[in-house]
Amino acid sequence: MSGSxxxxxxxxxxxxxxxxxxxxxxxxxxxxxxxxxxVMSFAKTATQSPPFAFLPDWPFIRFETYHRLFTxxxxxxxxxxxxxxxxxxxxxxxxxxxxxxLAITRAGKSLxxxxxxxxxxxxxxxxxxxxxxxxxxxxxNSWFNKAIxxxxxxxxxxxxxxxxxxxxxxxFAVVLVMVYSYLPFMVLPLxxxxxxxxxxxxxxAMDLGSRRWEVFRDITLPLSIPGIIAGGLLVFIPAxxxxxxxxxxxxxxxxxxxxxxxxEFGQNRDWPMASxxxxxxxxxxxxxxxxxxxxxxxxxAGAH
Amino acid sequence: xxxxxxxxxxxxxxHIEGVTKSFGSFKAVDNVxxxxxxxxxFALLGGSGCGKTTLLRMLAGFETPTAGRIFIDGQDMAxxxxxxxxxxxxxxxxxxxxxxxxxxxxxxxxKHEDMTQVQREDRVREMLNxxxxxxxxxxxxxxxxxxxxxxxxxxxxxxxxPKLLLLDEPLGALDKKLREHTQFEIANIQYKLGxxxxxxxxxxxxxxxxxxxxxxxxKGVIRQIGSPSDIYEHPNSRFVADFIGSANMVxxxxxxxxxxxxxxxxxxxxxxxxxxxxxxxxxxxVTLAFRPEKVSISRKKPAAAKNVLxxxxxxxxxxxxxxxYRIKLPTGHVLSVNxxxxxxxxxEQAVATWEDEVYLTIAPAAAMLFGAET
Amino acid sequence: MKQRSTFLxxxxxxxxxxxxxxxxxxxxxxxxxxxxxxxxGGFSTQWYGKLFSNSQVIDAALLSxxxxxxxxxxxxxxxxxxxLALARFRRFRGRALLSGLVTAPxxxxxxxxxxxxxxxxxxxxxxxxxxxxxxxxTITIAHITFSMTYVTVIVQSRLTAxxxxxxxxAMDLGSRPWQVLRxxxxxxxxxxxxxxxxLAFTISLDDVVITSFTTGPxxxxxxxxxxSKVKLGVTPxxxxxxxxxxxxxxxxxxISAVILTRADKRRxxxxxxxxxxxx
Numbered sequence: 001m002s003g004s005x006x007x008x009x010x011x012x013x014x015x016x017x018x019x020x021x022x023x024x025x026x027x028x029x030x031x032x033x034x035x036x037x038x039v040m041s042f043a044k045t046a047t048q049s050p051p052f053a054f055l056p057d058w059p060f061i062r063f064e065t066y067h068r069l070f071t072x073x074x075x076x077x078x079x080x081x082x083x084x085x086x087x088x089x090x091x092x093x094x095x096x097x098x099x100x101x102l103a104i105t106r107a108g109k110s111l112x113x114x115x116x117x118x119x120x121x122x123x124x125x126x127x128x129x130x131x132x133x134x135x136x137x138x139x140x141n142s143w144f145n146k147a148i149x150x151x152x153x154x155x156x157x158x159x160x161x162x163x164x165x166x167x168x169x170x171x172f173a174v175v176l177v178m179v180y181s182y183l184p185f186m187v188l189p190l191x192x193x194x195x196x197x198x199x200x201x202x203x204x205a206m207d208l209g210s211r212r213w214e215v216f217r218d219i220t221l222p223l224s225i226p227g228i229i230a231g232g233l234l235v236f237i238p239a240x241x242x243x244x245x246x247x248x249x250x251x252x253x254x255x256x257x258x259x260x261x262x263x264e265f266g267q268n269r270d271w272p273m274a275s276x277x278x279x280x281x282x283x284x285x286x287x288x289x290x291x292x293x294x295x296x297x298x299x300x301a302g303a304h
Numbered sequence: 305x306x307x308x309x310x311x312x313x314x315x316x317x318x319h320i321e322g323v324t325k326s327f328g329s330f331k332a333v334d335n336v337x338x339x340x341x342x343x344x345x346f347a348l349l350g351g352s353g354c355g356k357t358t359l360l361r362m363l364a365g366f367e368t369p370t371a372g373r374i375f376i377d378g379q380d381m382a383x384x385x386x387x388x389x390x391x392x393x394x395x396x397x398x399x400x401x402x403x404x405x406x407x408x409x410x411x412x413x414x415k416h417e418d419m420t421q422v423q424r425e426d427r428v429r430e431m432l433n434x435x436x437x438x439x440x441x442x443x444x445x446x447x448x449x450x451x452x453x454x455x456x457x458x459x460x461x462x463x464x465x466p467k468l469l470l471l472d473e474p475l476g477a478l479d480k481k482l483r484e485h486t487q488f489e490i491a492n493i494q495y496k497l498g499x500x501x502x503x504x505x506x507x508x509x510x511x512x513x514x515x516x517x518x519x520x521x522x523k524g525v526i527r528q529i530g531s532p533s534d535i536y537e538h539p540n541s542r543f544v545a546d547f548i549g550s551a552n553m554v555x556x557x558x559x560x561x562x563x564x565x566x567x568x569x570x571x572x573x574x575x576x577x578x579x580x581x582x583x584x585x586x587x588x589x590v591t592l593a594f595r596p597e598k599v600s601i602s603r604k605k606p607a608a609a610k611n612v613l614x615x616x617x618x619x620x621x622x623x624x625x626x627x628x629y630r631i632k633l634p635t636g637h638v639l640s641v642n643x644x645x646x647x648x649x650x651x652e653q654a655v656a657t658w659e660d661e662v663y664l665t666i667a668p669a670a671a672m673l674f675g676a677e678t
Numbered sequence: 679m680k681q682r683s684t685f686l687x688x689x690x691x692x693x694x695x696x697x698x699x700x701x702x703x704x705x706x707x708x709x710x711x712x713x714x715x716x717x718x719g720g721f722s723t724q725w726y727g728k729l730f731s732n733s734q735v736i737d738a739a740l741l742s743x744x745x746x747x748x749x750x751x752x753x754x755x756x757x758x759x760x761x762l763a764l765a766r767f768r769r770f771r772g773r774a775l776l777s778g779l780v781t782a783p784x785x786x787x788x789x790x791x792x793x794x795x796x797x798x799x800x801x802x803x804x805x806x807x808x809x810x811x812x813x814x815x816t817i818t819i820a821h822i823t824f825s826m827t828y829v830t831v832i833v834q835s836r837l838t839a840x841x842x843x844x845x846x847x848a849m850d851l852g853s854r855p856w857q858v859l860r861x862x863x864x865x866x867x868x869x870x871x872x873x874x875x876x877l878a879f880t881i882s883l884d885d886v887v888i889t890s891f892t893t894g895p896x897x898x899x900x901x902x903x904x905x906s907k908v909k910l911g912v913t914p915x916x917x918x919x920x921x922x923x924x925x926x927x928x929x930x931x932x933i934s935a936v937i938l939t940r941a942d943k944r945r946x947x948x949x950x951x952x953x954x955x956x957x
Contacts, residue, residue: 014855014856014859015767017759018759018762018763018767019759019763019767019770019776021756021758021759021773022756022757022760022763022776022780022826022830023760023763023776023779025756025822025823025826026760026776026780026823027779027796027826028780029795029819029820029822029823030779030782030783030791030823030824031779032798033794033795033797033798034790034794036797036798036801037790037793037797040797050679050800050804074711082732087945096689096692096696097687098688099686099690099693100689100690100693102686103686103687103689103690104690106683106686110939113935113939115690117708117931117935118694118697118698119693119694119697119860120929120931121928121931122697122698124927124930124931125701125882125886125919125920125923125924125927126901126904126920126923127884127886128884128886128904128905128908129704129904129916129919129920129923129924130701130902132699132704132904132908132912132916132920133700133701133703133704133906134700134914135908135911135912136704136707136917137699137700137702137703137705139679139912141714141717142703143703144699144703159698178699180696181702183693183696183697183755185694186720208800237787240787240788241787241789241790242787242790243787243788243887244886244887244905248908248909258787258789261789261790261793262749262789265793269795274793275793275797278766278789278794279795281787281790282787282790283790285785285787286785289785298857
């Protein structure tokens with residue numbers, strides 16, 4: 001390379017190109033749309049296309065949408081259900097994923113690789129199809145539902161027996177399928193964390209008189225808290241904003257926030273309301289994240 | 305495995321009997337029998353993969369012997385898990401719990417002891433005093449220097465006052481100055497508490513200064529047990545002579561053996577050498593070994609006629625307190641010789657320099673003979 | 679010291695059963711003769727025949743592939759640039775904003791990304807007259823935007839872990855910055871770039887929510903087609919389609935695992951031989 005092109009590259013051009021291109025793209029297609037959503041949440045609906053308008057006079061914006069958001073039981077309920085479902089799914093993922101991650105670290109090297117592959121493999125297949133697979137299992141005619149129903153009926157008194165358990169279109173189904181879909185997100189960071197732990201710490205604790213479960217309680221569990229938090233966030237965040245799972249297997253009477261946003265935007269054509277709910281959802285995600293960052297930064301500062 | 309070792313006695317505090325540990329077809333420890341008395345500071349010395357760490361881990365209870373038995377204070381350790389043994393270990397990596405303070409680390413093992421809270425706190429304070437770390441009790445391990453961490457690990461492993469303390473390369477991670485200081489500190493603490501210490505190390509200097517007795521291990525087998533001077537001055541094999549310190553070694557044949565000593569001839573040296581050891585007969589093939597510092601070097605021809613070799617200085621290195629010479633003999637063989645720089649002299653006044661003709665004298669008592677290696 | 683624990687082993691077995699029973703059940707019923715998707719009516723491969731002769735499915739799959747190939751490639755280029763910028767250029771104006779912009783899409787719920795992208799395209803159409811019709815271009819733009827940040831995260835972490843002195847050595851030997859980038863940095867991080875591309879490709883291929891907001895009439899991707907069918911209930915032809923996808927993915931993952939294992943083993947052997955040769 002010689003001549004002016006190389007000279008241009010060697011000065012600042014190549015640097016500006018590398019920084020500028022992704023920057024411009026993200027500002028244009030990510031930041032700007034989000035600003036539009038925020039602005040939209042202060043508008044009002046109008047019978048025109050696009051269906052919104054701002055006030056003709058100062059201050060042009062209005063807070064009526066947010067007022068409705070915080071007073072209407074529909075939105076508050078959706079918020080509570082979302083937090084509840086996401087929290088329960090995160091907890092169940094942790095209860096199932098932690099022993100799995102621990103089991104993987106205890107396996108031999110080649111078995112470890114196989115087990116991780118088995119945990120990740122469903123993630124690479126289609127998300128929709130994983131939800132779909134559960135729709136097949138949960139229907140009242142399926143072998144799975146029949147088996148569960150039979151098991152249930154053998155344990156309860158005759159008066160409580162059921163012809164088939166209602167699984168589809170319940171909150172239970174939403175949580176179950178979320179656990180199923182997001183389990184790898186819990187197992188992988190936990191595995192990465194547990195794998196890094198120094199095995200001699202366990203030996204040292206045992207040498208000092210601790211039995212296996214005490215070693216787990218005193219050493220492994222406290223040292224894996226970063227992994228638990230990382231896995232928890234990776235499950236909780238997408239679960240909060242989940243749209244597909246509640247609309248396919250959930251109960252329309254107990255909507256999660258994602259579904260409310262879609263309904264306001266689609267059926268109701270209330271774009272300002274959809275935007276306001278979206279802003280609220282984002283706040284519910286950003287606040288715990290910021291707290292986490294804050295405490296992590298504090299812990300980091302303490303460590304050095 | 306006979307030198308310096310007698311049959312197990314009643315006073316034997318630790319008795320290891322015919323212990324073997326196999327990993328698949330590999331024998332990490334091969335039929336080791338060993339006794340250690342109460343209050344001893346015993347070192348297991350050997351290169352990496354010699355089985356010393358595996359032996360230590362079997363004492364701690366982290367590995368189960370494939371064959372053989374281990375007794376500690378008369379009690380058979382078979383089936384006793386690590387957490388029930390009267391044994392504590394100081395790990396090579398120290399294995400300090402990163403989420404606990406220094407005091408919590410030291411007190412961790414006491415949770416399982418039958419003590420009151422006050423007694424526990426007293427013990428922790430006492431241990432921290434012992435290693436001079438009382439002022440750092442509330443620090444976390446990552447806020448300590450390497451030497452401080454090492455002392456926390458020591459205090460933690462001593463806190464339960466075990467009958468036996470195992471130390472895995474206790475000084476391995478420290479720099480040279482700190483090592484020398486810490487060696488004496490460990491020996492001091494051992495003396496004060498009277499606890500039996502077993503140290504695993506690959507560093508012969510560390511083993512020599514710390515231990516009262518040393519077992520030299522190689523390929524899962526104990527090659528020699530004895531005091532530091534025993535092992536250095538009277539190695540029982542070519543392997544030990546070469547592993548501990550350094551030695552010039554040449555192949556030789558016994559030419560004369562009578563009351564005056566044994567005379568050997570080595571084609572590498574070209575002159576017959578008289579050796580003050582016995583047990584060989586004429587015609588035996590042997591290895592003649594002598595340590596570099598046990599050879600005297602001079603530019604003048606020495607008065608004694610025996611055991612004198614002539615050579616030229618091929619190379620030399622100046623180390624301050626002493627110098628190492630590489631002397632080339634007329635046969636072409638090169639010997640290493642140490643000379644202490646006892647006088648403060650300018651370089652040109654040193655014992656010898658390049659291309660100088662020098663005379664080497666090997667005292668009959670300093671030369672060692674080894675038969676064919678088994 | 680590895681310990682065996684029956685508790686851990688049973689949870690692992692339960693977890694794997696939990697992950698695979700639904701998929702295996704779905705695959706099993708794809709060979710069902712009956713129209714009723716979950717009641718066994720005998721063995722048949724008819725649904726596979728119907729699947730491969732269904733031009734709607736084929737067209738949707740091809741559209742998905744075209745979007746995924748294009749968006750993954752552009753996302754990899756942009757994402758790598760952002761990774762380089764954040765990992766190698768310590769100081770530039772707006773660095774904090776850029777690092778925020780590459781993490782935000784990762785936590786942004788898809789619904790919000792979808793709606794905000796749609797609003798942007800509507801506003802742009804209002805003000806600029808473009809895009810007049812939503813479809814291939816708008817879907818691709820939206821996919822690039824949210825998948826490029828995954829590439830950035832992967833590339834950035836690889837660059838941070840990389841030994842800086844290698845690049846300094848190249849510069850010391852006379853390479854100019856862009857030559858260092860071309861000759862040293864990019865070849866070394868190429869595995870990270872490749873896995874970033876694969877992830878972007880998979881995400882694009884799998885996306886429903888953002889696509890459903892940014893698409894226009896006539897542009898139905900495969901996930902959207904499945905979505906519209908699944909809403910109507912379980913049907914055997916979707917079982918067949920799912921089986922095909924699962925088998926293709928499993929083969930792909932298995933092949934890459936074998937390649938990775940071989941590379942690892944070769945490296946280990948090389949290192950051991952090098953050590954042996956040194957002795």
